Amino acid sequence: MKRAPNRGWPSTIVGIILLALMLLPVYWMVNASLQPTGNTLGGGWFPAHPDFSGYATALRDQGRNFVTSLVVALGSVTLSLGLAAPAAYALARFPIRGTRLVLLGILMTQMVPSIVVANALYSAYDDLGLLNSYLGLILADSTAGVPFAIIIMRSFMQSIPREIIEAARVDGAGRLRVFRAVVLPMSANALITAALFTFLFAWSDLLFALTLTTTETVRPVTVGIFQYIGAQTDQWNAVMATAVLASAPAAVLLVVAQRYVAAGATSGSLK
Template sequence: MKKYTLKQYLLFVAAIFITGIFLFPIYWMIATSVKPSSDIFAIPPVIIPDTLDFSAYINNVIEDQSVLMYLRNSFIVAIGTTILTLLLALPAAYAMARYRLKGTGAFLLILLVTQMVPGIMMAMPLFIFFSNLNLLNSFPALILGNTTIALPFAVLIMRPFFLSIPKGLEESALIDGCNRFTAFIRVVLPLTGPMLLTVGTFSFLFAWGDLIFALTLTSDESVRPLTVGITQFIGQYGTQYESLMAVATVAALPIIILFIAMQKYIVSGITAGSEK
C-alpha cells in the first residue's frame, strides 16, 4: 500500500474543510426548504432538522403551476442563448485564429474589457434598443441580451483552442478537394467537442442565473424566467423562507446536474489550447 506523508494528509484535510465551506450554503438552502417554520427561526440554529416538511415543495412546485411556467421560460432562454452563442462564436473565433486580420489584438482587448462591465450598465441601452424594435416582453430580447454577456467569453475560450489545432489538417483536406468551409465542417468541427460543451455549459449558466435583463426587458410574467419568480417570495414585510429555499433548490438542481454530468468535458475544454 502507498504511504502518504504528513503533508499530504494535512492537504487532504484542508481540502475537505475548504470544500465543506463552499458546499455548506447549498446544504443550508436544501435543509431550510424542508424545515418546519419553527426550526427556521430557532435560536440556536437547527443545523440538522429533526423532522422533514415537504409542504413548501408541494405548495410551490406541484400545486402552484406558475413555478413550472417560470422554469420552462428559463430553459427556453438558456437553451436559446447557448445555441445563438455557439453559432456566433464559432466562426468569429475560427476567423481570428486562422486569418491575420487587422485589429485582432484591439478586438481581443475589447472582449476582455466587456467581461468586466457590469450587466446593469448594458441593461438600459438594450432596453431602449429593444423598445424601438418592439422586442420587449419576448424571448428573443432575453436571448439576445444574455448572448451579449456570453459571447465575449465564448470567443476568448474558443480562439486558443483553434490556434492549437495544426493547420496541416486543414491543408490536407484542401488538397483532397475540400474548400475552406467543408474543411472546417469535416475536419476542425469534430475536434471541438469538449470545447463546445464547455462554452455551451457556461453560456447556459450565464442565461440561467440572469436577473438584471429579466427584470429590465420584461414585465409580462408569461415570459419571465425563474430568477424573477423567486423574488416573489421576498416581500416588504417578510420573507417566506421555506418557499424561497424550495424554489431556489429547484432552480439550482439543473445546474448541479449539468456540472456533474459535464465536469470531465468542462475541465478538458478549459485546458484545451492552453499551451497557446
Template sequence: MTTRTVSKASWIYTVVSLLMVCVFLFPIYWMVATAVKPATEIFANPPKLIPTNVDFTVWQTRIFENPRVLRYFVNSLILGFGTTFLTLALAAPASYGIAKLPIRGKSFLLSISLVSLMFPAIMLALPFFVMFSRIGLTDSYAGLILANTALALPFAIIVLRPFFLAIPNELTAAAQIDGCTPFGAFVRVVLPLATPGLFTAAVFTFLFGWSDLVFALSLTTEESMRPVTAGLWNFIGSNVTQWNAVMAFSTLAMLPPLAVFLVAQRYVVAGLTAGAVKE
C-alpha cells in the same frame, strides 16, 4: 524530507481541503435543509443544523401546485439553450477567424472582447431596453436571448480561441485538397477537434442565460415571460417571507444547471486543461 514528514503534510493538506470544501458546500446544505424545515425550526434560536421535523407541505402547496413555477422553468430553459446555441453559432467562426485567418486588427478585436467582459450587465440594461422597446423585442424570448448573448459572446470567443490555435493548419489544408471548401473544412474537421472547447463554452454560456436576473427584470413586464431568477422574487414578500418556500424554489432551480454540468463534466475538464496552455 522523510517519509513520515511527507505523510504528515499530506494529512494536513487533506484536512484543510476538506474544511474548505465544507465551507463552500455549507450554504447549499443550509438551503436544502431549510427547504424541508417547518417555520418553527427556521427561526429557532439557536439554529438547528439538522431538521428534526421534515415537512414537505410547502413543496406541494407553493411549488408543485403552482402553475407559474413550471412556466418559470420553461422560460429559463428556452433562454439558457437559446443563448447557448446563438453564442456558439457566432463565437465558433469568430474565434476561428481570430486564431487562424489572416485578418487585420485581430489583436484589437481580442482586446475589445477582453474589455467588454468588464462591463456589468446593469450598464447594458437601459440601452437594451430603449432599443428593444422601439423594435418590439421587450417581453420576448428573442430580446432576452440577444441580451444574454451580448454578455456571453466575448467570453466564448476567448475560451474557444486557444482550441483553434492548437489545431494544425495542415489538417484544414489536407481537407481542402480532398475537395472541401474552407467552410466545409471548418465544419467537418476543425469543429469536431474542438469539441472539448465547444462543450466548455456551452456550459458557461448556458449558465449566463440561466442565471441572468438584470435583463429578466428590465426587459420583461409580463409574468408569463419571466425566468426562474425573476420568479424567485415572487416568493419574497415585503412584510413576511416564507423562507422554506424560497429555499425550496432555489433548490429546484439549482438542479438543471447541475445536470448540464454533470453531463458535460468530462468535456469541460478536458477543455479547461487544454485551454490553459498558451500557444
C-alpha cells in the same frame, strides 16, 4: 526528481473543514426546503421528518418561470455558439488584418458594466417592441455569452495542427466543409465549455431579466425568486425549495461536463 512533500492528515482535515464551511449554505438551503411551513430558524439541523410541501408549492408557483429560464438559456447557447464558432475560427486561422484590435474589442465588451448595457437595451427594446419577450432576453444574455465563447474557442482552434486542415483541403474539402467536418468535431471540448458557461450566464441572470421584463408573461426563475421572497416570507420552505430547484440544473451540468470543461479550458494554452 524530488518527490512532492507528503502533507498528511492535517492538510486533509483543514481541507475538509474549509469545504464544509463553503457547502454549509447549500446544506442549509436543502435542509430548510424540507422543513414544515414557517420560520426556518425554528427547524433543526437535520430534517427528521422531511416535508416536501415546499417543493409542491414551488413547482405550482414557479413552474412557468422555470420553463422560461430554460427556453432563454438554451436559446442563448444556440445563438452564442452559432455566432462565436465561425468568428473564432476566422480569427484563429484566417490572415485577417486587425485581428488583435478585434480581440481587444471583444475583451473590452467584457469590461462594460452590465447595468450600462441593460439600460441601453431597455431603451432600444422599448422602440423595437422586444420588452417582455423571449427573443429580447436571449439577445441580452448572448451579449455575455458570445465574447466569452469566441475567446475560449479561438484559443482552442489555434492549437489544432495546421497539417490536419491542409490535408482536408488537399482532399478537396472547402473551407466550410473543413470547418464543419474537421474543426468543430475536434473542438468539442471547447464547444461544451463555451456552451456550459453560456447556459450558466443566462440561467443565473437577474439584471437583464429584471430590467427587460415588466409583466408575468415572460419571467425567468431568478426574478421569480427575487419577488417570491417578498411575497412568501411565511413559507420559507417554498422559497428554499425554489432555490434548490433553480440550482439543480447548474449543479448537474457542472458535474456531468467537468472533464470537458477542464480539457476545453486548458487545451488552448498548449501547442
